[in-house]
Amino acid sequence: METHRPTMSCILLFVVAAAAAGSRLATTTASSDGSGWSKGTATFYGGGDASGTMGGACGYGNLHWSGYGTDTAALSSALFNDGAACGECYLVECDCGASQWCLPGKSVTVTATNLCPPNHALSGDDGGWCNPPRRHFDMAQPAWLQIAQYKGGIVPVLYRRTPCVKQGGVRFTMSGSNYFVLVLITNVAGSGSVKAVWVKGSSTDRMPMSRNWGANWQSHAGLVGQALTFGVTSTDGHTVVVPDVAPSWWKFGQSFSSGVQFSN
Structure with a gap:
């Protein structure tokens, strides 16, 4: 299996990357390179102001009031774990060795605040991005735009858990x-x-x-x-x-x- 390591330079030939992107987007299981990084995919939802991301399956309600803001994501069920993942933080970067739509050298830390439910009417390779066993992040649009171009739609990502930094108490x-x-x-x-x-x-x-x-x-x-x-x-x-x-x-x-x- 090919090992993917995130880089912060991502100097690549996008023509070659685009040719490989289709097969990599079809990957449905996560893999790690031994440093805690895994492969997944990402889309976005909620509009440019992230108003459509408020509420959600974790119950946080207004994400501004509850301190989570717009750097958030809805997780596929393979990551959501029936709500046990609520509040977890992930460092995510676009896998720019596999997509022309990535912003090289960019990453974002998102908090899990919602569930991206499966859509079994669609294939996991064609619209059913949150179907098991896919590891998928449906990110708030402001978070997505920190790592990828709007017109990319769906991109392969590399992600790992990272500590959550908060102000004040629980x-x-x-x-x-x-x-x-x-x-x-x-x-x-x-x-x-x-x-x-x-x-x-x-x-x-x-x-x-x-x-x-x-x-x-x-x-x-x-x-x-x-x-x-x-x-x-x-x-x-x-x-x-x-x-x-x-x-x-x-x-x-x-x-x-x-x-x-x-x-x-």
Whole structure:
């Protein structure tokens, strides 16, 4: 198998690259060269202002308010992992050895904020870019334009996980009802994604929470009127404990930012 290593110069003959691009775009499985880089493909969505990327399958809502901005991507299901990848950061560059539409020497760090669902009515080589087992990034248009030309449509990329850099602490947004609490966890640095959460009320014992969808974690205990402490474990195995981040007077719809953060 040919090994692809990303370069920051990409001095190439585009005529030769274009001839090879078709077969490489058809690749459906990721490969690594031993340095953590893998092969995938990328398209874009959401318009020039990325307004069409707000919301999404991670539940982050307004991506400007939640701190993710426009350098974001919807992941194919092979990468999304049923929401476990929400918040992960990826360094992505166009594989300019395989496409004439790349911007040589350019890369962008994107955050996973959405799912690009499969389209089984189309072939994975012809429109069904997010069909399993393809590793695909449907990027916000402003992010895409940092690595490729608009008219490229779809390009091969090289990508790897990279630490997420965040300002401020982990944020908790409360929703639910008197007998059901749903907590959206955002602004997670380090791995960016969350593996496990527990909650302890000022009048209740510590109890595990479960992923409801995306970055939303649930508890079926009655926690209204209690100060809440959360323990959050990232997907790289680090845990932060945030004592009493939600005071006893918290209300549904409120957000609370901790003074605790994972290492960037």
